[in-house]
Amino acid sequence: MxxxxxxxxxxxxxxxxxxxxxxxxxxxxxxxxxxxxxxxxxxxxxxxxxxxxxxxxxxxxxxxxxxxxxxxxxxxGPRDTSTAGAISKRFISEQKTEFNPYVITPHKMNYILPISVSDNINRKVYSEQAPDSGWAENIEDHEAKYQLSIKVPLNYDDMFFEGDSLYFGMTLQSWWQIYSDGISKPFRETNYQPEFFYLTGLDWHPYEGNTGIALGIEHQSNGRSTAISRSWNRVYMNFLFEKGDFAFSLKPWYRLDEDEKEIMEDGSIDPEGDDNPDIHEYMGYFQGGIVYQYDTLEFSLGFRQNFATHKGAAEIGITFPLWGRLRGYVQGFTGYGESLIDYNYNQSRIGVGIALTDIL
CATH class of the missing domain: 1.10.287 (Helix Hairpins)
Known part of the structure; x- marks a missing residue:
């Protein structure tokens, strides 16, 4: 007790x-x-x-x-970027100036290739669809190529999640027959690609990396007349993964259906309707990409594949410093669909020029 x-x-x-x-x-x-x-x-x-x-x-x-x-x-103070990978660092940097009216924000790569050589230039489409143009006989297998791509933010405050954004993007690609003599150096092909997309990060960190997702809708066309007109519309989801200086993307898409073309009473083809109903057989249903920064170099690989038809494409690139903000750029392509006019044409190409902006 x-x-x-x-x-x-x-x-x-x-x-x-x-x-x-x-x-x-x-x-x-x-x-x-x-x-x-x-x-x-x-x-x-x-x-x-x-x-x-x-x-x-x-x-x-x-x-x-x-x-x-x-x-x-x-x-x-500045945002903590200690865990940010190459993609995140790029977007954090862009956010500092993207609302400045005197700054144009890049979307995809911006580059100029003064020389781009094909092993088998596509003359067949012009001889069949535009025989009176004179292009089939005078097109050179070496030409200039360039890409200009910008985006504009459409929201300032967060929409659904912290740091998410809604954008309008515009990408323009041109193949310029600057070395041809018989057809007064025209633009052989120009592709226009406007799009709206929503981008947000994900709270998922596999392999100690970061992930994000983009959801978008895009139109792509070459702005040509009926005979050689090409266009399609897609909705897509782009999954992004980054870890340090490595980035990976996987972009599956669904093509929006269009009506079939009809023959008019005078025998001409109706300008309305699907210009290229079989484009999915060559362009597939997805696009993948890998980018890696090593010191002052940036290596990139893009690829497409339709496993049913065994048709696809691959594009590799490397950028390296020249002077100031300009960087050298070497680009190689093989497969189908480098441009819309060539969506069903197989060729290989290599180009050398200047990159104004990198991917990362």
Missing amino acids: YIEKHSVVKVTLFCLALLPLTLVSAEESEISVVVKSVEQAEKDAKTQACLAEKLNEVGGEVIVSQIRQECDVEVN
Whole structure:
């Protein structure tokens, strides 16, 4: 009985000894909350002051969203990029200027290849579909090629998840017969590709990497008359994975159906309807891509494949520094569909030129 009473006394004394510590801990917790609230209020006040000062300097609302981003960095510091891979670092960098009206944000690669040589240029399509153009006899197997690609953000605040974005993108590719003599150096083919897409990161980190997804709808056409007109529409999902300087993408798509072409009463072909109903047999249903940065070099591989028809394509590229922001670019392609006019034509090509922007 004495032992039980003695134990009760000891426990009681121990609890009384802890009571001041508990009170102090609770008091410190309350103080910590107050301090954090004061610090946040100070940051908010500094942000508002920064906004007011910069708005007075520019005297307009054209770049208010850009000013907000600048003030956020000034007050709260830059975003932590310690776990960001090559794709994330690119988008974080783009977000600093994408609302600036004097800055054009790249989408896909931008490059100019003054020389691009094919092992078997496609003359057949012009001799069959446009025999009076004179192109079939005068097209050269070496030409210039370039790609211009930009995107514009359509939202400033988060839409569904932190850091997500909605974009309008436009990509233009041209093959220029600058070395031909008999047809006054025309643009042999130009492909236009407008698209809307939504991009967000995913809370999934396989192999200690980062993932994201893009959902979009795109149109692609060559803007030509009925005989050599080519076009199609797709909805797609693009899965992105990054780890350090390595990035991988897998982009499956679904082609939107079009009506079949009809023969008019005068024997001509109806300009409405599907210009290339069998394009999926050559272009497949997906596109994959791999990009790797090694020191100052960037290596890329893109590929398509239709496993049913065994037709597809592969494109490899390497960029390297030249001077300033300009980089050298070597591009190799083999397979079907380098351009829409060649979607059902198999050829290999190599080009050398300048890259204005990399993939990463």
